[in-house]
Amino acid sequence: MKSLKNGIGWLGWMSLTLVAAGTVTALWIVPPDGVMGDVQRLMYVHVPTAWLAMLAFFIVFLMSVLYLVQRKPRWDHVAVSAAEIGVVFTALTLALGSLWGRPTWGVWWTWDPRLTTTAIMLAMYVGYLAVRGFAEEPERRARWAAVVGIVGFVNVPIVYLSVVWWRTLHQPPSSPRSMAPEFMWTLLVNLLGFTVLFAYLMHRRVHLSQLEEQLERRGPGHIAHTAAGAL
C-alpha cells in the first residue's frame, strides 16, 4: 500500500505543478485578448472551475442513483465528497465571474439567466449538504441525500443550456473554432491541471468520509474527541 500512498502524493504534486504552469502561461505567456484586454485572462480559471462544478454534480447524480439501487455506503461517500468539492468550485465560478463582469459589463452581479441558474445550483448543493445534517442515522441520511442529489441535478443541464435558450449577457460556450490556438492551448493546460487537482481532492475527501464513518460507528465519544482535536 506504500505504492498507493506514493501514487496519491504524486497526483497531488502533479496537480499543483500543472495548475502552477497553467497560471504562469495564462498570466505572463499568452497575449491579452484584442477586445477585452488583460481581464480576459480570468477565463483560464473561470472555465475550469465551472466545468469541474458541473462534473462534480454529475458525479453526485450518478452516485446517488447507484446508492439508491445498491445501498452501498461507498457511493454515498463519493457523492458527499463530490457535492462538497462542487460547492467550492461553484462558489469560485461565481466569484470569478463577478470579478470578470465588473470591468466588462459594468456590474458585479445581474439577474442574467446563466448567473441566476448557477446561483440556484449553488443553493441546491448547499441544501444537499444541509439535508445530511438533519438525519443522524447513516442509512437514512444517505437515502435523503441521494434523493436531493438526483432532483438537484435537473438544474445542471439548464445552467449549461441557459446561454443557448435565452438571450443573456453571458457569452455562449466557447469552442476551438471560436478561439485563437494559443488561447485554446492555455485553456486546455488549465483544464487539465484543475481536473487532476479535482481528482486528487476527491480521493482525499472520499478517504476522509470513510474515516468519519468508522468514527461514527464507534460512537459519539470518538466524534467528540475528533471535534475537540480540530479546535
Added chain:
Amino acid sequence: MGFVAAGYLLTWAVLIGYGWRIMKRIRDATRALGGDPGTLAGEDK
C-alpha cells in the same frame, strides 16, 4: 490587471485552504481512530 490578480489569488487561496482543511480533518480522524496520522489510515491496513 487588478481584477485578474484578485481572481487568481482568490482561486489559489480557496483551493489551498480547502485542501489544507481536508488534510487536517484526515489527521484528526486518523488520530481519533488510534492510527498514525503520518500514514493513510484505512488504506495501509
